[in-house]
Amino acid sequence: MRQFHLTSLRHIGDVSGMTDASNSILTQLPARLKEARRAQGLSLDAVAKLSGVSRSMVSQIERGESSPTIATLWNLTRALQVDFAGLLDGASEAMRIEVLRASDVPTIDNLGTGCRIRILSPPEEAGRHEVYELVIAEGGQLDSQPHARGAREHLTVIEGALEVMSGDQRQALQAGDTARYAADVPHRIAAQGDVRAFLVVQDA
Structure with a gap:
């Protein structure tokens, strides 16, 4: 875990006193803390015992109803085994726009007949939530x-x-139409003319 000097904590004071430029970070904290708690498989009671922060306060912070002091945040991040500075810096990281240029989009040409598949979803979503462009x-x-x-x-x-x-089951679709259907049975997409479509695959 990254070290953070207590003298620095005293100078910073209360998270709610952050500058306007850091307000966006503050708005990200509830979700990030809740995500970290769930990733550890901890209940609110468990976090309260580990951190010394009351259960009601942990709950209020996660709901965005209370602005924690730096000292409170420090105790929570130690209990959740996450990096204190990374928790704050990571919010701005999450707001960055990740761009995948057209020339870099992974493309599959050897599936189906006359079909080009462009993979638009990130690799880590494979098997859960996949997004494709079909030509x-x-x-x-x-x-x-x-x-x-x-x-x-x-x-x-x-x-x-x-x-x-x-x-x-079968249905004819025109431009602008959307079909939602079971994919745990054999299924087929057949073009009637040149087609461009977006396909989202969601596993249960």
Whole structure:
């Protein structure tokens, strides 16, 4: 854990006294503290015992109803085993805009017939929440085997027309239409003309 001198804490004082430039960090603290607690699998009572901060105060801080002092934050971060400075710095990091340029988007050309798949979701979301752009030539199709039990797909047609099949069900879609369907059965997307669509795959 990064060391933070107590003399610095005394000079900083209360988080609620931060400058306007740091207000955005303050608004991120409740969610970040709650996330850290859940990541450790700790209850509010457990955090209270480990940190010496009352359960009601921990709950109020997580709900954004109370602005913690630096001393309180210090005790909470030690109990949650997270870096104090990183907790504050990380909020501004989370607000940065991550850009993936068109030329860098991973693309798959060897699945389906006449189908190009661009992977828009980050790698760490694979198997949970995946986002794709589909570009399918006229007469092309994408056949998929069943995903995990309970998985669903959300397909939105941007350009063109297609037919989507899920199990023994099928629907025709036009530009602007969205279909939501089971993906834990064999399913197919078949283009009727050139198609561009966005596909979201969600596992249960």
